[in-house]
Amino acid sequence: MDPSNSRHTNADPVLAQAARWLDEGRRIALATVTRTWGSAPRRAGSHMVIAASGDFSGSVSGGCIEGAVIRTALEVIESGEPRTLEFGVTNEMAWEVGLACGGRVHLFVEPVE
């Protein structure tokens, strides 16, 4: 009996996807929730990995800010420099990116190279 002999990976699925993309030689960035206030949908430590093609896996919110994070990630892949981002409450009627739930999050977006 060997309980460690599992045939499914024990790694975080988002990081496992990141590793597979690196294996394929794809350029990627990793976005991580570093801090949350109020009713943020994803906990600190949540990951989202973004490839230069725009493919992504994982999430850093309930879907409200992922589009903006992808755009930043593509810039980060180009520049090779990490960035911190902050998203807060938005007026639902305004055409801006933010968290409709009323929370606030800090993100760290870094190239993986």
Add this chain to the structure above:
Amino acid sequence: MKAGMLYEVVAAQESGRDVVLVTRLGDGAQELIEAGVGASGLGVGGDVLADVLRVGESRTVETGGGPVFLRPYIRAPRLIVTGAVHIAQALVPMATLAGFRVTVLDPREGFATEARFPDAVLVREWPDRAMEELAPDRRTAVVALTHDPKIDDPALIAALESDAFYVGALGSRKTQGARRERLGGSGFSAEDIDRIHGPIGLPIGARTPEEIAVAVLAQVIGALRA
């Protein structure tokens, strides 16, 4: 992040080693610290890193070099399912999806087979022996689903003797009453036996094996996050 660092985190998770990734947010400098080493990283003391690993929650701390983000990667919680039965066939993939490491335990011929459980660790032994090796801890849930005291009771006894965060057993109120008497006869106090969730699962009126699996998994998650 260096690609090598990401591979190191993935390798640590796959081999069951707990690590914490230390990132200075100002410039992206990083260190990966192994649990138990007591080392400090980027100006964050070993005691703080040990605490982050124990709690399993990320946090940002202030240092002389600016804010530093601590991200622990710790082993996923474990679910030990006794009884490779129909409910288990629904519960195992759901629990795996929810991030649990799942072990299925059943000594009976033809039950704990790869064909029935392609994604779980399978143990075809009697629970009293198997549980000794599986050694449930405070990040382990144990559920007993066979309806057969010969198989369920030894698993439940081992669970009650451990720090398992959740113990549950399938069976009607009548079955639970009989079980209480048997376990009481084995020297467990009423308080010990109260740790067993039975009838198992949140009361959502579940009827099918799949619905019961949802009720059980929801209750296990509730205990984990309590």
